[in-house]
Amino acid sequence: MARSLPPGLWGLACAGGELSLEGTALAGLAERWGSPLFVVDGAAVEENVRRFRRVPPGGSVEVDVFYSYKTNPVVELLRRLSGLGVGAEVVSPYELWLARRLGVEPSRIVYNGPGKTPAFARTLVDSDLLVTHLNHREEIGVLARAAAERGRRTAVGIRVATSDSWSGKFGVPIAGGRALAAYEEALACASLRVVGVHAHRGTAIEDADTLVRFVREVLEFCDTLHARLGLDVELLDLGGSLAAPTVLPLDASTLPVGEQVAGRLSVEEYLGVLVGEVEAHFGRAGRPAPRVLLEPGRAMTADTQLLLCRVASLNAAGPGPAHAILDAGENIAHILHREYHEIFHTGRWGQGPALPYVLDGPTCSPMDRLRDAVELPLLRVGDTLAVMDAGAYLVPFSNSFCFPQPGIVLLDGGRETLIRRPETYEDMIARDLAAAGGTL
Numbered sequence: 001m002a003r004s005l006p007p008g009l010w011g012l013a014c015a016g017g018e019l020s021l022e023g024t025a026l027a028g029l030a031e032r033w034g035s036p037l038f039v040v041d042g043a044a045v046e047e048n049v050r051r052f053r054r055v056p057p058g059g060s061v062e063v064d065v066f067y068s069y070k071t072n073p074v075v076e077l078l079r080r081l082s083g084l085g086v087g088a089e090v091v092s093p094y095e096l097w098l099a100r101r102l103g104v105e106p107s108r109i110v111y112n113g114p115g116k117t118p119a120f121a122r123t124l125v126d127s128d129l130l131v132t133h134l135n136h137r138e139e140i141g142v143l144a145r146a147a148a149e150r151g152r153r154t155a156v157g158i159r160v161a162t163s164d165s166w167s168g169k170f171g172v173p174i175a176g177g178r179a180l181a182a183y184e185e186a187l188a189c190a191s192l193r194v195v196g197v198h199a200h201r202g203t204a205i206e207d208a209d210t211l212v213r214f215v216r217e218v219l220e221f222c223d224t225l226h227a228r229l230g231l232d233v234e235l236l237d238l239g240g241s242l243a244a245p246t247v248l249p250l251d252a253s254t255l256p257v258g259e260q261v262a263g264r265l266s267v268e269e270y271l272g273v274l275v276g277e278v279e280a281h282f283g284r285a286g287r288p289a290p291r292v293l294l295e296p297g298r299a300m301t302a303d304t305q306l307l308l309c310r311v312a313s314l315n316a317a318g319p320g321p322a323h324a325i326l327d328a329g330e331n332i333a334h335i336l337h338r339e340y341h342e343i344f345h346t347g348r349w350g351q352g353p354a355l356p357y358v359l360d361g362p363t364c365s366p367m368d369r370l371r372d373a374v375e376l377p378l379l380r381v382g383d384t385l386a387v388m389d390a391g392a393y394l395v396p397f398s399n400s401f402c403f404p405q406p407g408i409v410l411l412d413g414g415r416e417t418l419i420r421r422p423e424t425y426e427d428m429i430a431r432d433l434a435a436a437g438g439t440l
């Protein structure tokens with residue numbers, strides 16, 4: 001596929017090949033703060049929240065947004081999202097602790113995820129969250145017993161799997177009446193208040209047809225719950241999965257990337273279709289629509305962050321294209337193995353002929369490759385590249401394999417703030433007891 005998207009899609013300006021964000025040259029950021037470096041675009045975060053929170057005009061359905069913490073768990077980002085009215089979708093004891101530590105009210109927290117132990121079920125009961133979604137049937141008893149032990153009634157939903165969502169580990173299939181049987185069991189537990197249905201597709205939703213199919217299957221299941229069990233759900237949680245606007249599956253299409261991106265469902269279209277479906281469905285059924293919860297991850301923050309990295313070395317000795325060895329690789333951006341992310345030269349964008357390169361990471365692993373074939377202006381050692389759409393699933397999956405992890409700078413109205421300092425060598429051994437005990 002033809003590979004190239006214009007920098008303006010991310011609000012980057014270009015003058016003489018030099019890329020800048022809000023008047024700040026990208027290469028200058030790497031000079032001041034070091035490389036590799038994540039850069040968060042504060043204005044883009046606010047804009048995405050505004051778009052997600054704008055309910056389509058004329059709609060009577062209440063939509064509430066909960067950011068999927070695992071997507072980019074950076075404290076300053078999470079604090080900002082919370083300050084902008086976005087709730088927290090958390091999936092582990094750590095993430096629940098983090099949300100509470102950041103002052104998020106229990107009524108603004110949704111708990112998901114498989115693997116709830118009896119001990120943690122007690123914590124969930126005591127936390128009194130907006131809703132805890134039970135991942136599969138066994139969790140019904142685990143939570144019901146914990147709630148009964150505490151003398152409480154806990155608000156729960158059950159994660160259901162549609163015909164095209166992730167399943168197996170996740171959720172109870174609607175097919176074959178299995179989800180219905182799980183609801184029947186949950187409703188029989190006096191210590192559970194069954195208020196919700198949860199469905200997260202998992203595989204990215206890129207177009208309206210896919211979204212409609214998914215939503216309709218869940219809505220039909222709501223009808224089954226009403227007809228068979230007399231249950232009218234209060235909370236309809238449709239998960240995340242909206243595709244990030246400028247991230248593409250790697251090599252899945254022969255269409256030019258620009259055309260693929262142009263066909264993507266926007267946040268506005270996503271909300272319009274989704275709310276329209278819910279409204280029409282409950283209108284026809286003559287029942288009040290439930291409150292709709294959404295758990296966006298990638299669509300909320302992917303395009304609000306970029307990764308700056310430098311060309312550490314060039315190896316042009318082989319028969320093919322030159323290998324540019326970068327100071328960031330799969331230790332920081334492993335997701336590039338699966339996803340097409342635009343990569344810009346920050347100092348000579350669009351300058352001179354485009355040359356073919358292989359982009360490798362710095363670690364001693366043959367797997368450490370970011371891109372097999374990319375065309376960039378002539379590369380020199382020390383040049384800074386920008387990997388776009390680095391705000392989803394890069395930070396949480398980064399590791400300290402051979403190299404420390406990068407810092408994170410927030411760019412906001414031209415002001416630069418270091419919101420996570422780079423990892424130091426001392427940080428990397430701080431949990432080794434010889435180091436902590438001073439015997440090193």
Ligand SMILES: Cc1ncc(COP(=O)(O)O)c(C=O)c1O
Nearest residue numbers: 068112200240241295296297298
């Ligand atoms: C339950 C749940 N909700 C929301 C999300 C966020 O998904 P995405 O980043 O695709 O929007 C995930 C991520 O896998 C998830 O598992």
